[in-house]
Amino acid sequence: xxxxxxxxxxxxxxxxxxxxxxxxxxxxxxxxxxxxxxxxxxxxxxxxxxxxxxxxxxxxxxxxxxxxxxxxxxxxxxxxxxxxxxxxxxxxxxxxxxxxxxxxxxxxxxxxxxxxxxxxxxxxxxxxxxxxxxxxxxxxxxxxxxxxxxxxxxxxxxxxxxxxxxxxxxxxxxxxxxxxxxxxxxxxxxxxxxxxxxxxxxxxxxxxxxxxxxxxxxxxxxxxxxxxxxxxxxxxxxxxxxxxxxxxxxxxxxxxxxxxxxxxxxxxxxxxxxxxxxxxxxxxxxxxxxxxxxxxxxxxxxxxxxxxxxxxxxxxxxxxxxxxxxxxxxxxxxxxxxxxxxxxxxxxxxxxxxxxxxxxxxxxxxxxxxxxxxxxxxxxxxxxxxxxxxxxxxxxxxxxxxxxxxxxxxxxxxxxxxxxxxxxxxxxxxxxxxxxxxxxxxxxxxxxxxxxxxxxxxxxxxxxxxxxxxxxxxxxxxxxxxxxxxxxxx
Amino acid sequence: xxxxxxxxxxxxxxxxxxxxxxxxxxxxxxxxxxxxxxxxxxxxxxxxxxxxxxxxxxxxxxxxxxxxxxxxxxxxxxxxxxxxxxxxxxxxxxxxxxxxxxxxxxxxxxxxxxxxxxxxxxxxxxxxxxxxxxxxxxxxxxxxxxxxxxxxxxxxxxxxxxxxxxxxxxxxxxxxxxxxxxxxxxxxxxxxxxxxxxxxxxxxxxxxxxxxxxxxxxxxxxxxxxxxxxxxxxxxxxxxxxxxxxxxxxxxxxxxxxxxxxxxxxxxxxxxxxxxxxxxxxxxxxxxxxxxxxxxxxxxxxxxxxxxxxxxxxxxxxxxxxxxxxxxxxxxxxxxxxxxxxxxxxxxxxxxxxxxxxxxxxxxxxxxxxxxxxxxxxxxxxxxxxxxxxxxxxxxxxxxxxxxxxxxxxxxxxxxxxxxxxxxxxxxxxxxxxxxxxxxxxxxxxxxxxxxxxxxxxxxxxxxxxxxxxxxxxxx
Numbered sequence: 001x002x003x004x005x006x007x008x009x010x011x012x013x014x015x016x017x018x019x020x021x022x023x024x025x026x027x028x029x030x031x032x033x034x035x036x037x038x039x040x041x042x043x044x045x046x047x048x049x050x051x052x053x054x055x056x057x058x059x060x061x062x063x064x065x066x067x068x069x070x071x072x073x074x075x076x077x078x079x080x081x082x083x084x085x086x087x088x089x090x091x092x093x094x095x096x097x098x099x100x101x102x103x104x105x106x107x108x109x110x111x112x113x114x115x116x117x118x119x120x121x122x123x124x125x126x127x128x129x130x131x132x133x134x135x136x137x138x139x140x141x142x143x144x145x146x147x148x149x150x151x152x153x154x155x156x157x158x159x160x161x162x163x164x165x166x167x168x169x170x171x172x173x174x175x176x177x178x179x180x181x182x183x184x185x186x187x188x189x190x191x192x193x194x195x196x197x198x199x200x201x202x203x204x205x206x207x208x209x210x211x212x213x214x215x216x217x218x219x220x221x222x223x224x225x226x227x228x229x230x231x232x233x234x235x236x237x238x239x240x241x242x243x244x245x246x247x248x249x250x251x252x253x254x255x256x257x258x259x260x261x262x263x264x265x266x267x268x269x270x271x272x273x274x275x276x277x278x279x280x281x282x283x284x285x286x287x288x289x290x291x292x293x294x295x296x297x298x299x300x301x302x303x304x305x306x307x308x309x310x311x312x313x314x315x316x317x318x319x320x321x322x323x324x325x326x327x328x329x330x331x332x333x334x335x336x337x338x339x340x341x342x343x344x345x346x347x348x349x350x351x352x353x354x355x356x357x358x359x360x361x362x363x364x365x366x367x368x369x370x371x372x373x374x375x376x377x378x379x380x381x382x383x384x385x386x387x388x389x390x391x392x393x394x395x396x397x398x399x400x401x402x403x404x405x406x407x408x409x410x411x412x413x414x415x416x417x418x419x420x421x422x423x424x425x426x427x428x429x430x431x432x433x434x435x436x437x438x439x440x441x442x443x444x445x446x447x448x449x450x451x452x453x454x455x456x457x458x459x460x461x462x463x464x465x466x467x468x469x470x471x472x473x474x475x476x477x478x479x480x481x482x483x484x485x486x487x488x489x490x
Numbered sequence: 491x492x493x494x495x496x497x498x499x500x501x502x503x504x505x506x507x508x509x510x511x512x513x514x515x516x517x518x519x520x521x522x523x524x525x526x527x528x529x530x531x532x533x534x535x536x537x538x539x540x541x542x543x544x545x546x547x548x549x550x551x552x553x554x555x556x557x558x559x560x561x562x563x564x565x566x567x568x569x570x571x572x573x574x575x576x577x578x579x580x581x582x583x584x585x586x587x588x589x590x591x592x593x594x595x596x597x598x599x600x601x602x603x604x605x606x607x608x609x610x611x612x613x614x615x616x617x618x619x620x621x622x623x624x625x626x627x628x629x630x631x632x633x634x635x636x637x638x639x640x641x642x643x644x645x646x647x648x649x650x651x652x653x654x655x656x657x658x659x660x661x662x663x664x665x666x667x668x669x670x671x672x673x674x675x676x677x678x679x680x681x682x683x684x685x686x687x688x689x690x691x692x693x694x695x696x697x698x699x700x701x702x703x704x705x706x707x708x709x710x711x712x713x714x715x716x717x718x719x720x721x722x723x724x725x726x727x728x729x730x731x732x733x734x735x736x737x738x739x740x741x742x743x744x745x746x747x748x749x750x751x752x753x754x755x756x757x758x759x760x761x762x763x764x765x766x767x768x769x770x771x772x773x774x775x776x777x778x779x780x781x782x783x784x785x786x787x788x789x790x791x792x793x794x795x796x797x798x799x800x801x802x803x804x805x806x807x808x809x810x811x812x813x814x815x816x817x818x819x820x821x822x823x824x825x826x827x828x829x830x831x832x833x834x835x836x837x838x839x840x841x842x843x844x845x846x847x848x849x850x851x852x853x854x855x856x857x858x859x860x861x862x863x864x865x866x867x868x869x870x871x872x873x874x875x876x877x878x879x880x881x882x883x884x885x886x887x888x889x890x891x892x893x894x895x896x897x898x899x900x901x902x903x904x905x906x907x908x909x910x911x912x913x914x915x916x917x918x919x920x921x922x923x924x925x926x927x928x929x930x931x932x933x934x935x936x937x938x939x940x941x942x943x944x945x946x947x948x949x950x951x952x953x954x955x956x957x958x959x960x961x962x963x964x965x966x
Contacts, residue, residue: 067954069961070886110856132882139873151919158920162912169872170905176882177901180889187890 002042003062003076006086006123009035009042014116021109032112033097036119040090047083047475057198057482058129059083066133071183071193076127080475081262081332085126085255088339091461092251093119095454096244099347103243103354104152111152114144118248125256129197131179134264135172138220141253142168145245153240160233160240167233171223178216182268185209201267207275214269214276221265224257225313227280228287238306239359243350246302250309250346251339258316258335262483266323270486273321280321281404285414287314292421296428301349301359304429305342308385311418312338312393318415319400323487327403328480329473334396336472337465341384341393344458348378351451352433355444361429366438371446375434377455384462386426387419392465493554500548500559502541503567504607510534511600518593528582531596532575535603539571550964555675556617562963563611565815566742569822570610573734574603576826579938580833581727587838587929588636595635599731602628606739610746615664615674618743622660622707625736626653632731633724639840645723649732652716656706663699666692680751697759700747701766707740710800711769714793718781721789726841729785730829733792734822741799745814749806763804767896770797771903778910785843787910788828791869794907795821801900802884805891813880813887815960816953820868820880823949827865827942831858834931834939842928851918855928859918861943868946870911871904876949 013035021028050059058077066074078086097115104111121144124137142165150161179195186203187193194200205213223230234254238246266273273280291311298304312334319331351374352367353359368375384391387398397419405412447455465472498505514530542564550560577599585592605624612618630653634646668674670692671682682688705713721729774794781787799821802813835842835858842848852859868877881904888897949956 067957069954069957107853136873136878139878143867143872147919150916158916162909162916165912166905166908169870169908170901173901173905176885177889177897180886183886184890 010116010120014113018109018113025108036093043087072132073130075130077129079479081479082126096247100244114147117144131195148245149241152242157240160236163233164237171220174216175220178213210272214272217265221257221260227283235306239302246346247343251343255335261320274488277321284314284318288418295425299361305345315400322403322407324403330396330399337392344381361432364433365436367434373447382426382430386422390466392462497553500545500551502545503538506538507604514597524592527593527596532578535571535575556614557611558613566610567607570606576938577731579934580830583932583935584833598628598631609739610742613676632728641723645720649720656703659699660703663696666696676750711773718786718789722785726833730826733825767797767800775903775906801896802887805887807890809887813883817880820876823945824865824868831862834935837929848917866911874950876946879953
């Protein structure tokens with residue numbers, strides 16, 4: 001029942017928030033905040049009550065009939081991996097509501113409606129174990145995100161929103177074709193229609209068919225992730241989106257791509273994935289280097305942070321397809337920590353833009369002297385992004401590198417160069433925007449208590465993940481072990 | 491051939507439609523009142539719809555060699571009558587804005603619906619042609635109804651020429667098939683087709699000509715040239731009617747005719763249908779990109795949608811009739827809804843069909859904008875809407891038959907389709923360029939839009955009951 005609530009609460013609260021906004025904008029914000037907080041608490045309760053040594057695949061399940069003729073069920077389930085990502089979802093959800101408290105002044109009700117529905121869609125993606133339901137949720141998060149960018153975004157918002165929509169929708173349709181192909185393959189083998197994840201695991205198929213279906217899924221997830229070549233929507237969408245939109249895009253939507261790889265691509269098509277792994281690893285490494293290099297060349301702060309995402313998610317892609325225990329753990333750690341650190345950077349850049357009305361680094365400099373708390377927080381998250389030991393991101397990327405080293409020294413070495421590049425862009429970001437002389441004589445208010453609280457929570461989370469990641473690792477370890485064992489030849 | 495009491499009961503829905511047309515005509519003779527005529531027509535449709543349950547126990551029933559009343563026919567009659575009711579709700583408010591006599595519109599519409607009902611229950615070339623002409627002739631009048639405006643007149647003439655030409659093709663094709671088999675009954679044609687040794691060089695050209703005739707009426711590429719002009723010129727509610735009732739009845743007939751005879755699986759015809767499907771998907775979606783007129787965009791989009799339908803039609807597995815039936819319902823709901831929005835936003839002078847008319851709609855009338863957005867997303871096949879489930883079943887039907895090339899083209903072209911749906915959506919949510927709120931929407935139109943939106947969401951979330959119903963449809 002808790003699982004259903006995780007999805008239904010934001011859906012209902014979204015409608016309510018929209019309706020209430022007509023009379024009171026404050027009430028609308030509070031309803032949104034309460035709903036997301038309630039979901040966060042529910043997810044934490046689930047986390048607290050589960051036993052990591054549990055024997056079953058799922059920690060909790062909920063299963064109803066939906067369209068029986070086609071073997072479609074409303075089947076939700078969580079394991080360690082999805083539980084962590086759910087917690088991340090609602091954690092960042094709460095923070096992005098807080099971050100947009102002052103930023104959004106137009107059509108406030110509709111904004112919070114969209115925000116809540118995206119969160120519901122993302123929760124659905126992490127919870128669904130019926131492939132139809134998964135696809136349903138996958139598409140569901142798309143539309144409100146489109147609106148978020150197209151209505152409340154910055155200068156070039158319509159272009160960015162349409163590009164985002166078409167990239168994801170088209171790749172999603174390819175996944176739909178692959179899902180159906182898988183279901184019919186399963187049908188011809190067993191005589192039963194089923195979209196159930198458990199049933200479809202281990203479906204017998206020819207290696208050619210497996211490769212095509214795997215590619216159908218891979219493309220959909222690689223667009224979201226984003227893997228290089230399919231990433232071009234990302235800098236535009238991240239840059240043009242309002243703060244909350246950027247936080248959710250970078251922190252959560254990208255993770256749905258990585259989650260899809262871990263949950264579906266590897267387990268459903270182990271042989272094809274193994275054959276394809278070298279290509280995916282090269283894409284990952286290319287993404288790491290390309291993202292870092294382009295981040296270094298940006299002067300628009302949001303674009304800079306967007307390209308760092310391409311780089312960090314390259315580590316995730318690499319870690320997933322290296323496919324050994326260390327790399328898989330590293331990939332998941334990176335997913336979680338990147339969500340927090342990049343989310344924080346977007347919130348900071350948003351706060352800065354709110355104050356000085358520009359995102360151009362050339363128009364900044366010396367902000368530290370006038371807003372020390374804001375600048376200090378920016379330094380902290382820039383350091384996290386470059387992989388400073390003691391912070392969460394370091395743990396993730398280090399594990400990925402370690403795992404990759406076992407697989408191929410060349411790839412590990414190239415990926416390590418990406419870490420070096422990260423130092424350049426992160427330090428340049430801090431130096432040009434916050435340090436140096438205050439050439440433009442900025443006089444801006446520092447972080448208000450609401451923003452300070454948001455930053456403090458994120459700093460604590462990142463420190464905790466960096467210094468004592470054991471509880472988190474323990475939660476997803478059994479899942480990673482299962483995925484690891486699915487690799488052919490093991 | 492004796493016609494018994496049971497035959498009359500089975501025919502009740504059709505008889506009531508015919509009687510209602512006469513009733514409205516007599517009503518007009520007594521007193522001209524727009525509201526009264528619309529009410530009589532609406533009541534007649536409701537009774538006709540209700541009589542389906544009276545007719546149901548008599549199923550399946552062959553009434554003369556011409557008509558077959560089976561679950562399949564009744565399902566589509568129900569769909570047609572409900573759509574006609576929605577049409578009345580939309581048309582009343584729309585025509586009320588201009589001062590003229592509007593009563594005849596409802597007579598024509600009832601006749602057209604009767605034609606559609608005959609089409610979906612025909613089992614013989616004669617009844618096919620009868621239904622088709624009833625439908626077409628009434629539509630000439632409906633399209634050119636606002637006779638003081640140039641665009642509807644032009645559209646009416648175009649439709650007249652097109653319908654006459656397509657009828658000629660159809661008749662010639664029927665003649666050739668009749669020449670080969672010596673029968674005009676579908677079941678007998680089917681029986682002869684299944685035996686080898688018939689004259690292929692008479693039958694295949696005949697079938698091809700029949701397909702051409704169907705192609706014109708369904709606006710499939712390359713027979714689609716008339717569509718945008720007629721859609722643009724016709725008054726918005728009539729456009730909705732042409733796009734749904736007329737095309738839907740035609741497609742239901744196409745399905746019955748070819749599934750019964752198995753003609754579309756004949757090798758050359760299979761290729762022909764595949765080419766038509768591919769051409770329609772590409773032509774519809776690509777040409778729609780070039781339009782600035784919402785009615786023309788929707789016209790091209792309907793060409794593409796009929797192309798999608800053909801993919802499932804080609805599949806002809808277990809899933810195909812279900813996919814086609816469900817998609818038709820979804821297409822009816824969304825098309826009526828989309829043109830319904832155009833209708834309610836139009837004033838007496840002209841239709842609100844330019845993209846500029848919709849700029850900033852969300853900020854002026856958020857609810858109307860939300861409904862229109864829902865309709866557009868349903869056309870694009872986004873979840874929570876009925877269009878999503880419909881498209882899902884189309885792809886599933888295609889995939890189950892292994893028609894991968896058609897399925898992939900469906901996917902790619904609907905990706906292209908996103909562009910122009912999003913263009914409208916972008917316009918709706920952009921900053922307002924004009925302050926005028928637009929016309930007031932009357933209660934009947936509001937009821938129609940609420941009904942359509944509710945159906946859109948309900949069927950999008952719980953397609954199960956409708957799927958079960960369509961699955962139970964059998965050809966008599």
